[in-house]
Amino acid sequence: MSEDKKHRDHRELGQEMDLFSFHEIAPGAPFWHAKGMVIVKELEKFIRKLQDNHNYQEISTPIMVKREVFERSGHWEHFQKNMFWFKNATDENEILAIKPMNCPESTYVYNSKIRSYRDLPLRLAEIGKLHRNELSGTLGGLLRVRQMTMDDAHIYCRFDQIKEELTSVLKMTEEFYEKLGLKVNYSIGTRPESAMGSVETWDEAEKILSESLESLGLKYEIMKGEGAFYGPKIHFDIKDSQNRVWTVATAQLDFQLPERFDLAYVSEKGEKERPVIIHRAIFGSFERFIGIMLEHFDGALPFWLSPVQVSILTVNDKVLGYAEKVVAELRDKNIRVELDSRNESIGKKIREAELQRNPYLLVIGEKEITENKVAVRERDKGDLGTMDLDTFLKKALE
Numbered sequence: 310m311s312e313d314k315k316h317r318d319h320r321e322l323g324q325e326m327d328l329f330s331f332h333e334i335a336p337g338a339p340f341w342h343a344k345g346m347v348i349v350k351e352l353e354k355f356i357r358k359l360q361d362n363h364n365y366q367e368i369s370t371p372i373m374v375k376r377e378v379f380e381r382s383g384h385w386e387h388f389q390k391n392m393f394w395f396k397n398a399t400d401e402n403e404i405l406a407i408k409p410m411n412c413p414e415s416t417y418v419y420n421s422k423i424r425s426y427r428d429l430p431l432r433l434a435e436i437g438k439l440h441r442n443e444l445s446g447t448l449g450g451l452l453r454v455r456q457m458t459m460d461d462a463h464i465y466c467r468f469d470q471i472k473e474e475l476t477s478v479l480k481m482t483e484e485f486y487e488k489l490g491l492k493v494n495y496s497i498g499t500r501p502e503s504a505m506g507s508v509e510t511w512d513e514a515e516k517i518l519s520e521s522l523e524s525l526g527l528k529y530e531i532m533k534g535e536g537a538f539y540g541p542k543i544h545f546d547i548k549d550s551q552n553r554v555w556t557v558a559t560a561q562l563d564f565q566l567p568e569r570f571d572l573a574y575v576s577e578k579g580e581k582e583r584p585v586i587i588h589r590a591i592f593g594s595f596e597r598f599i600g601i602m603l604e605h606f607d608g609a610l611p612f613w614l615s616p617v618q619v620s621i622l623t624v625n626d627k628v629l630g631y632a633e634k635v636v637a638e639l640r641d642k643n644i645r646v647e648l649d650s651r652n653e654s655i656g657k658k659i660r661e662a663e664l665q666r667n668p669y670l671l672v673i674g675e676k677e678i679t680e681n682k683v684a685v686r687e688r689d690k691g692d693l694g695t696m697d698l699d700t701f702l703k704k705a706l707e
Contacts, residue, residue, distance in 0.1 A: 319603040320450040326608055326665055328616070329451070337448045337455030339596060344616035347645065349458070349595055351614050353436055355488075356460045356591060359481060365434040365462060370414035372438055376404040381569055382413040383505055387538045391441050407440045412563075412588055415463040416570040419584075424574040429584060430466035430474055437461060439594075451600030458595040464587040465572070471562070471585055475521035475543075478560045478589050482545055485591050486557075489602070489611065494546045494554075495527050498535030505539055505565045514562045515541045539565040542588075549605040557598060561588040608666040609688055612705070617647045619705065620662040624655050624674035631678045635671065635698060642702060659686070669705060 323329045328345035331338075341349060357367070376394065379385040384392070388409060397403040408414060415433055424431070439457050447453055466474050486493050497518050500511040518541055522529045529543075536542050542561035546554050563586040566572070576582045592598040602610065612618055619639055623632045629650055639646040647667075649658050655672060662670050670686040677683055677695065685693040685701055696704075 317604070317607065318450070319452070319600040322603045322608040323451070326616070328603075331450070335456075336445060337443060337453070339451060339454065339456075345599075347616040348599055348610070348614055352460075352592070352595060352598070355485070355613075356436070359485065359591070360432075360434045360462070363432070363477060363481060365432040367434045367436070368415070368418050369435060370411060370418065370437065371408075372440075373405050373407055374414060376406050378413050379406055382566060383539060383569065384409070384413065387503055387505075391443070393440050393442050408437075409439055409441045411435050411437050411439070411459065411461045412463055412566060412586070413570070415461075416566060416572060416586075419465055419572055420570065424465075424584075426467060426574055426576050426582070429574060430464055430470050432462060432464045434460075434462040451596040451603075454594070454596050457597070459593065460591050460595070462589045464589065465584045466587065467574070467582070468585060471517050471587070472521050472524065474587055475518065475560060475562075476524060478587065479521065479525055479527065479543075482558050482560075482591055486545075486547060491547045491549075491605075493558075494548070495522055495529040496532045496535075496544045496546065497522075497529055498532045498537075498542045498544055500541065501534045501536055501538060503538050504536070506568075510564050511536075511541065514564060518543055518560075518562060537561055537563075537588075539563050540588075547601075549601060550607075551604070555601050557593050557601070558591050559588070559593070562586075563588060610666065612668050615666070615668050616645065617665060617667045618645045619647075619669045619671060620665070620667045621646060621648045622655060622658040622662060622670055622672050623648075623650045624672070626650070626652075628673045628675060628678055632673045635673065635683060638698060639702070642706065644702075644705060663688070669701075671701070 326344065327342050329339040329341050332340060376385060392406055392409050394404055394406040397405060418433060437459060439459055440455055443453060443455050464474050483493060497515060499515055504511060532544065540561050540563040542559050544556045545558035546556050548554050566586055567583045572584055573581045574584055621632050621636055623629055632648060632650065636646050636648050659670060666688065668688045672684040680695065682695040682697050683701060684695050687693050
């Protein structure tokens with residue numbers, strides 16, 4: 310890690326900020342603490358709002374299904390070594406698998422009723438837990454886990470809707486990463502050696518991905534053989550503050566699962582037609598994304614993602630009543646606030662709050678009570694002086 314930038318391993322930051330921990334009883338799976346769950350829930354809230362704005366419907370599918378699902382999808386052949394599966398203790402003929410991805414089960418929701426061409430595009434989103442049997446030697450904090458949560462979506466559309474839907478996905482992804490001040494670079498992963506389907510189908514799919522990027526004036530690279538086994542995909546890469554490149558989001562075009570699961574819609578002519586599936590994830594797995602962001606910001610997350618947005622630090626017990634009133638007013642405005650009223654020196658309280666990377670510290674002493682104000686310290690800027698609470702609230706809410 311670069312010492313001059315003071316960026317540290319996300320595992321160290323996670324422990325220091327009380328976000329998560331790892332334990333031997335669950336290799337490759339984080340134990341989220343209360344403050345870490347705030348980040349997870351804020352990301353869920355953001356992605357749900359973004360999806361609502363683009364007319365997605367949220368679903369939830371089982372975490373454990375019969376092996377037959379993955380035999381039919383092709384994952385049993387191509388991905389079995391990365392899956393957790395077992396025989397039913399009461400029926401040895403039944404093999405059950407813990408899902409490593411959401412897509413095969415999403416098709417069952419699609420097929421639960423007859424679909425018309427008027428129903429498409431159908432955008433089904435799912436925030437679901439997945440499990441992949443990564444080798445123990447490759448596990449690394451939040452960046453490589455066995456249990457992950459994905460912001461998945463599967464868009465079922467007609468062939469003539471593909472480019473429009475892909476363009477919408479590209480715009481959504483740009484919108485999200487713009488909020489974090491991160492620039493996205495694009496690449497297209499083409500047909501791998503283990504691909505399903507004809508070369509002609511792959512060529513057509515890759516052409517559509519290229520045209521979608523070009524229609525928005527987005528430059529891209531070609532990554533030969535880096536597509537999924539069922540279709541080509543767009544990689545969304547970001548460069549962090551240490552100049553490391555990460556693939557975070559993906560958009561994948563899939564002509565194979567509709568065939569394997571016999572998906573259909575009734576066309577305008579009353580005939581049976583196959584839909585196309587676009588697989589989409591905006592920030593990939595929550596775990597990996599949070600690990601990357603912690604290291605990118607060195608723990609100093611943006612205000613909206615910070616587990617504690619404002620720390621209230623009391624000088625002594627005499628000011629506790631006023632401090633509690635300030636806490637109540639901040640909470641009333643949906644600001645996440647933490648009160649430190651311990652019998653410790655104010656210098657120690659400030660140092661410990663700064664280690665937590667909280668955006669604002671409000672110091673309250675007897676002078677602040679007399680003036681009906683708060684003394685404000687801002688992360689990375691230091692002492693901003695005293696201001697009345699309404700002025701501070703306006704600054705924080707902006």
